[in-house]
Amino acid sequence: MIRDLFAIPHITGNAWTVWRRNLDVFLKTWRVNLVPPFVEPFLYLIALGFGLGGFVGYIGDVPYIDFIAPAIVAVSIMNSAFFECTYGSYVRMYYGKTFDAIIATPVSIEEVITGELLWGATRSMIYTGLMLPVLVLFGVVDLPTSLLLIPFAFLGGLLFACIAMCFTAVTPSIDALNYPSFLFITPMLLFSGTFFPLTVLPPALQVFAYAVLPLTHVVSICRGITLTLFTPFMLVSLVWIAIVTTVLFLLSVSLMKRRLVV
Amino acid sequence: MDPVIEAVDLVKQFGSFMAVDTISFAVRPGEVFGFLGPNGAGKTTTMKIIQCASPRTSGSLLVFGMDPGTHSREIKELIGVVPQETNLDTEFSTYENLLVYSRYFGIPKEIACERAEQLLEFVQLTEKRDVNIEKLSGGMKRRLILARALVNQPKLLILDEPTIGLDPQARHLIWEKLKLLRSQGNTIVLTTHYLEEAERLCDRLVIMNNGTILVEGSPAELVRDHVGSGIVEAEHSPGVVACLNDLGIHYDVAGDMVQVVTDNPRAVAQELLSKCDAKRVLARAATLEDVFLKLTGRGLRE
Numbered sequence: 001m002i003r004d005l006f007a008i009p010h011i012t013g014n015a016w017t018v019w020r021r022n023l024d025v026f027l028k029t030w031r032v033n034l035v036p037p038f039v040e041p042f043l044y045l046i047a048l049g050f051g052l053g054g055f056v057g058y059i060g061d062v063p064y065i066d067f068i069a070p071a072i073v074a075v076s077i078m079n080s081a082f083f084e085c086t087y088g089s090y091v092r093m094y095y096g097k098t099f100d101a102i103i104a105t106p107v108s109i110e111e112v113i114t115g116e117l118l119w120g121a122t123r124s125m126i127y128t129g130l131m132l133p134v135l136v137l138f139g140v141v142d143l144p145t146s147l148l149l150i151p152f153a154f155l156g157g158l159l160f161a162c163i164a165m166c167f168t169a170v171t172p173s174i175d176a177l178n179y180p181s182f183l184f185i186t187p188m189l190l191f192s193g194t195f196f197p198l199t200v201l202p203p204a205l206q207v208f209a210y211a212v213l214p215l216t217h218v219v220s221i222c223r224g225i226t227l228t229l230f231t232p233f234m235l236v237s238l239v240w241i242a243i244v245t246t247v248l249f250l251l252s253v254s255l256m257k258r259r260l261v262v
Numbered sequence: 263m264d265p266v267i268e269a270v271d272l273v274k275q276f277g278s279f280m281a282v283d284t285i286s287f288a289v290r291p292g293e294v295f296g297f298l299g300p301n302g303a304g305k306t307t308t309m310k311i312i313q314c315a316s317p318r319t320s321g322s323l324l325v326f327g328m329d330p331g332t333h334s335r336e337i338k339e340l341i342g343v344v345p346q347e348t349n350l351d352t353e354f355s356t357y358e359n360l361l362v363y364s365r366y367f368g369i370p371k372e373i374a375c376e377r378a379e380q381l382l383e384f385v386q387l388t389e390k391r392d393v394n395i396e397k398l399s400g401g402m403k404r405r406l407i408l409a410r411a412l413v414n415q416p417k418l419l420i421l422d423e424p425t426i427g428l429d430p431q432a433r434h435l436i437w438e439k440l441k442l443l444r445s446q447g448n449t450i451v452l453t454t455h456y457l458e459e460a461e462r463l464c465d466r467l468v469i470m471n472n473g474t475i476l477v478e479g480s481p482a483e484l485v486r487d488h489v490g491s492g493i494v495e496a497e498h499s500p501g502v503v504a505c506l507n508d509l510g511i512h513y514d515v516a517g518d519m520v521q522v523v524t525d526n527p528r529a530v531a532q533e534l535l536s537k538c539d540a541k542r543v544l545a546r547a548a549t550l551e552d553v554f555l556k557l558t559g560r561g562l563r564e
Contacts (some may be wrong), residue, residue, distance in 0.1 A: 017365045024362065025353045097349030103365035104313060104343040105414075106335045262276070262316060 006250045009110035016238075018115025019108060019122065020234040021098075026123070034150065037076065037130035044072045045138050048195065062227060069140040070222035071194035073128055073149055074156070077222075078215055081120040081157035082185060085164035086177045088169045094174070095254055099260060113256045117161040123159025125150060141226040147237050148225045156218040159241050162248035164213065169255035193223075217241050263291050264327060266418050266449045272321035274307050274473075279305040283473035284321065289418075289451055294444050296460045297453040297469030298550075300558050303470040306346060307455035309422045312451070313343050324384060326417070341369065344421040346453075348403050350395045357382065357391045360413055367414040373412070381409040385439060392399055401432025407440060419443065419451040427458060437462060455556030457551040470560045477525060481550050489548040493529030495519045496540040505538035516555070523548070 026033055036039040049065030056064040103109050129150050135141045165179045191205070192198075192215035198206050209216045217237035224234045265288040274282035280323060282304045289295040291563070297305040310316035312325060314334035323330060325337045351359050357378055364374035382388045385405035390398060398406065404424065406472055444450055448564040454460050460467050461481045468478045477484055485491075496502050498520050506513050506520065511530065513520045524530045525547035533541040 014366070014368075016370075020365065023350075024358075028353065059320060096352060097345075097347055100315075100345065101345070101349040101351070101363070102366055103315060104345070105363070106338045106368070107366045108335065221431050230344065 005254050006247065007254055008097055008250065009212070009253050010108070011111055011114050014107040015111040015114040016094050017119045017187075018102060018112050022116070022119040022123070026126075034130065037127040038134060040076060041069075041072050041131050041134040041138075044068065044176060045135075045140065047141070049138075055216075059091060063140075063243035065138070066140045067197075068195055069098065069135050069138070070149075070226040071192075071219050073131055073135070073193075073226070074129050074215060074222045075154070075189055076218040077124040077156040077218060078133060078160045078185065081124045081160040082164045083181075084123050085116060085120040085161040086168050086171075086180070087174065089120075089165065089168050090114075090171065090174050090177060093168070094261070103260075107259055109257050111251050113165060113253045114249075117158060117165060117252070120161030120164065121154045121157035124160070125153040127228060128153035135226075139143050142228045145228045149222060152221060152225065155241060155245070156221075157212055159218070159245045159248070162245055162252050169252060169259050188213050188215040193219050195254075214241070214244060265324075265442055266291050267295075267451065269326045270322045272308070272311065272323055274304070274311060274316070274317045275319040280473050280510070282318075285468075285470070285473075285475045287468055287478065289449060291448050291449050293465040294452065294463050295314050296464035297470055298455065298457070298460045298467050298554065299453075299470035300323040300455060302472075303558075305470055306422055308470075308556075309420055309451070309453060314338055314373060315355075320492070324502060327354045340416060340418030341418045341420055342414060342423050344404075344407050344411045344419070346422040346426060348407060350403060350406060350410070350519050352394075352396055355392050355394055355396065356387055359395060359406060360410055363410050364413045370411065370500075373440070375415060377415075379410055382473045384412075386435070396452065398498055399432075401428050401435070404428060404432065404436060405439075408436065412443075413543065417449065419450045421450065421457070423453055425454075425456065450551045455564075457549065457554055461550045467559055468555060477553075477556045485548050485550060489552045490523045491525050491548060492523075493546055493548050493552060494522045494524060494527045494530045494534065495542075495544045496522075496534050496538070496548075499540075502534070502538050502540050505534075505540075509533060509537065521552075523552075 045065060048068055053064035058064065059067045061065065094230045099109070099112050102112050131148060132149060135146070136143060167177060171177050191209055192213050194215070198209055198216070201209070217240050221234050224230050268341065270286045271284050272286065273280070273284055285308070291538055297308060298303050299369055311318045311323065311330065314330040314337055317331060326340055328337055332488045351362060351460070355361055360378035360381060361374055363564045364378065365536070385408055387402060387405060387409070390402060393489055394443060395403065395406065408424070425436050428562070437459070452463065464481060466478065466480050469475065477488065479487065494544050496519065498515055498518050502520060506522070511522055522530050528548040531545040551555050
C-alpha cells in the first residue's frame with residue numbers, strides 16, 4: 001500500500017509535450033505573464049528595502065536591502081510553482097478536462113503530471129530570470145554568481161511544484177486549495193529566514209524551520225548565491241531539497257493517478 | 263479476419279456497484295458497432311475500458327490483439343477518441359487545438375500542419391481556423407473533436423455520444439462524416455441513446471441495460487426478432503381495450519395509447535376502426551425504438 005504510493009513511474013519524453021502545451025499557452029498570453037516578475041521586486045525592494053531597511057540598517061554586515069533581495073527571489077520561486085501546480089493544474093484537470101483529453105493519446109497520466117511539474121519549475125525559472133535584471137538595477141545582488149539563481153530556480157521550483165501537486169491530488173474542491181495557501185505558504189513566507197534571520201527565533205522554532213519549511217532551504221541557497229557567501233550548510237540545503245523533491249515527485253504522481261484513473 | 267476488439271466476460275466494478283457486468287462482444291474490422299442503452303447502462307464505462315482510460319476489474323479484453331492493461335500506449339496510438347464531454351483546449355484556436363493534439367502523438371510538425379488543414383476542411387471548419395474555440399457553437403465543437411480524434415489517422419474510432427445535444431442539422435452533418443469514414447474502411451465503435459442514430463449508422467449493435475448486454479444484432483434483425491414487422495396504435499380507452507380483449511388480440515399499454523404488434527398491421531388497423539370504433543389509429547413499421555423500450559422498459563432513468 002505505502003510502497004504503491006512511492007512506486008517509480010515509467011516516464012518517457014512524452015512528458016515534454018505536456019510541458020510544451022503549457023509553454024505555448026504562457027507565450028500566447030505573455031503580456032500578462034511578464035508584469036508580475038517586474039513589478040514584484042520593485043514593490044518589495046522599495047517598501048521593505050528602503051522603507052523598513054532605513055530603520056534596520058544592517059543585518060550582520062549586510063545591508064538590509066541586500067539581505068531581503070534573495071528572499072524575494074526565493075518567495076517568487078515558491079509562489080510561481082506552487083500556484084501553477086495548485087490552482088493552475090486544478091483548473092486544467094477539473095474544469096478544462098485537459099488531462100482527460102491528453103491521456104486518450106499515447107501520453108500516460110504519469111507523463112501528464114510530470115509535464116505539469118516540469119512546467120511549474122520552468123515557470124519559477126522564467127520568473128527568476130525576469131526578476132534578476134531588476135535586482136541588478138538596484139545593485140543588491142552580486143554578479144556574475146547571481147546568474148546561478150536561474151538554474152537553481154528550476155530545482156527550487158520543482159520542489160514547490162511537487163508539494164503543490166500533492167495538495168491538488170487530494171483536494172476535494174478548488175476552494176479547499178485555500179487551506180495550503182494560507183496555512184502553509186503564508187507562514188513560510190514569514191518564518192523561513194526571509195525578512196529577518198532565523199537566529200532571532202527560539203531554537204525550537206529554528207529547528208522546525210529547517211526541518212519542515214522548504215522555503216528555509218531555498219532562501220538559504222539563494223542568499224548564499226546573491227551575496228557570494230558559499231557555506232557548507234548550502235550543501236545540506238541542496239541535499240534536503242533533492243531528497244524531498246524526489247519523494248514528493250513520486251508521491252504526487254501516484255496520488256494523481258489514484259485520483260484520475262478509476 | 264481477427265476482430266478489432268474482443269471482450270469476454272468483461273467486468274467493471276466500482277465498490278459493490280457493477281458498472282459493467284460480465285459482457286462479451288466482438289467488433290469486426292470495417293464495421294460500425296453500436297452500444298445502445300439508457301443512461302447508466304454502462305456504455306461509457308465500456309468505452310473507457312477499451313480506450314485504456316480505466317482498468318477493467320476482470321474478464322479478458324483484446325484491442326488489436328493487445329491487452330489494454332499492458333499495452334495502453336500501443337493501443338492508444340491506433341485509436342481516435344471522441345469523448346462525451348467536450349474537452350477541447352480552451353486556450354487555443356481551432357487550428358492550434360489540432361496541432362497541440364498532434365504533438366501528443368509525436369506527429370512531426372509539417373505533417374501535423376498539413377493534416378490539420380485537411381481535417382478542418384473535412385469537418386467544414388476551415389473558416390473558423392483561427393477562432394478561439396470558446397466562440398464555436400456546440401455543433402462546431404463536436405466536429406472539431408471529431409477532427410481531433412482523426413489526427414493520428416486511427417484504425418479504430420471510438421465515439422461516446424457523438425451527437426449529444428446537437429440540433430438536427432449538426433447531427434446530420436456528423437452522421438454524414440461518419441458514413442464517409444466508414445466507407446473508407448474505418449472501424450467505428452459508438453455509444454448512443456438516440457435510436458435513430460443507431461438505426462442509421464450501425465451495422466451491428468448491442469443493447470445494454472444495468473451493465474449487461476441484452477441483445478446483439480443488426481438493427482433490422484433486432485426489430486424483426488424482438489418486435490415484428492408492424493405496430494398498430496390506438497387510443498387507450500375502455501372501449502378499445504374491451505374490444506381488443508373480445509377479439510383476442512394481444513396488446514401493450516404505452517402511455518395513453520395501446521400498441522398491437524403484428525405482421526399484418528393493415529388488417530389489425532381495419533378491425534380497430536370497424537369493430538372497436540377506435541378514433542385514433544396509426545399503423546407503422548416497427549423501429550429500433552420499439553425494441554429498445556420493450557427490452558429496457560418505460561421507467562424513467564435518472
